[in-house]
Amino acid sequence: MEDLIAEQEKLFTELENFNSYAKVPPDSKSEKTIDYADDNRICLTLVYFLPEELRDIITKKIIQLLKETDKEQYYYLPESLHITINNVKIISNPPYFNSEEILRLKSLNDYFNNVNLEFKLQGLFMMSNGIAIKAFPNLTTNNFILDLRDKLEEIGVPDNKSYFNKDVIIGNITLCRFHSEPNEEIKQLIKGMKNFNLGNLRIKNVSLISTNLVCHPDKTKIYHNFK
Numbered sequence: 001m002e003d004l005i006a007e008q009e010k011l012f013t014e015l016e017n018f019n020s021y022a023k024v025p026p027d028s029k030s031e032k033t034i035d036y037a038d039d040n041r042i043c044l045t046l047v048y049f050l051p052e053e054l055r056d057i058i059t060k061k062i063i064q065l066l067k068e069t070d071k072e073q074y075y076y077l078p079e080s081l082h083i084t085i086n087n088v089k090i091i092s093n094p095p096y097f098n099s100e101e102i103l104r105l106k107s108l109n110d111y112f113n114n115v116n117l118e119f120k121l122q123g124l125f126m127m128s129n130g131i132a133i134k135a136f137p138n139l140t141t142n143n144f145i146l147d148l149r150d151k152l153e154e155i156g157v158p159d160n161k162s163y164f165n166k167d168v169i170i171g172n173i174t175l176c177r178f179h180s181e182p183n184e185e186i187k188q189l190i191k192g193m194k195n196f197n198l199g200n201l202r203i204k205n206v207s208l209i210s211t212n213l214v215c216h217p218d219k220t221k222i223y224h225n226f227k
Contacts, residue, residue, distance in 0.1 A: 007168045008136050014164060016125050036074045036177050039212045042219070043091040044102070046148075046226075047082040048203045050173070055081045057198070058133070062124075063175050066131060070186040073130075074177045080215040083119060083135055083171050085206050086148050087161040091213055101157045102223050105208055111151055112226035117141045117203035119171050124193045129178055131190060133198065135171030141203075142169045177214055 050058070055078045063075050088105065089096040119135040137145065146169065152159050206226040212219040 004139055004142060004168070005136060007165075008170050011165050011168050011170050012125055012134055015127065018128075018164075036212075036214045037216045037218070039214070039216075039219070041091045041093040042095045042210050042212055043087065044089040044095065044097040044208075044210050045087050046085040046206050046208055047215075048085060048201075048206055049079075050081045050083070050201075051204075054198070054201070055079075058173070058175070062133070062193075066176055066186060066189065069189050070183050072180050073182065074179060074214060076175055076177075076214060077217065079217055080220075081173060081175075082215060083173050083201065083203075085117070085171075085203070086145055086152075087159050088152065088157060088208075089159075090161050095210065096160060097157075097210075102208070104155045104157050105152075106224045107155060108151065109226060111148070112206060115140075115144055117144060117206075119201045119203070121173070121198035121201055123195055123197075124175075124190045125172070126182070126187070126190050130174055131176040131182075131186075132172035132174045135173060135201070137169050137171055145169045174214075 058081060059078045066073075067075050089101075118138050118141055120138070121133055121135055123134045124131060125134050146167070149159050207222050208224040208226070209215075210221050210223070
């Protein structure tokens with residue numbers, strides 16, 4: 001398990017270094033002028049929406065602090081906060097999925113039965129387009145998600161996302177999307193919150209949804225809940 005955590009930490013570091021704002025091509029930076037809430041690009045994904053108690057803690061103790069430090073960015077609504085279990089189809093307009101594929105995905109009910117999924121929530125990290133809480137899946141969860149990707153292939157709805165490391169799973173709870181380069185104050189704040197600990201998150205159900213980049217309620221549709 002220690003080896004897995006080390007590999008997960010390494011992957012978070014690689015993503016953070018690769019995704020530093022300065023390394024993003026100029027044409028990608030221009031995308032941050034979009035209206036995130038009204039963005040019509042849609043993805044298909046499997047997520048766990050955070051329980052009310054946890055989302056309140058994150059909103060009041062973390063997002064509010066970030067917002068006070070850098071008001072120029074887009075911050076997630078409490079009801080948008082989630083952890084992605086696995087992508088199915090990446091964001092696009094028009095979408096990369098259809099109703100037949102959604103029906104196939106609903107057939108995975110039995111696959112989700114009697115499985116215990118858990119993530120450790122510890123530390124913030126900064127991506128090229130936002131800020132997130134790091135989520136470390138335990139070994140059972142890591143292996144379940146790897147098997148899930150094979151299952152998606154089997155039912156003819158493969159995950160079309162590219163990954164840095166296909167063998168190591170990491171998760172995150174995105175809090176913020178950038179409209180402009182983050183200021184120095186918020187960068188220092190994130191560095192100071194590298195080791196804060198929100199404890200372990202037990203996944204109680206998984207929702208199959210379509211949504212936009214910020215999981216805005218007006219752009220989110222729930223197709224199925226796996227218990």
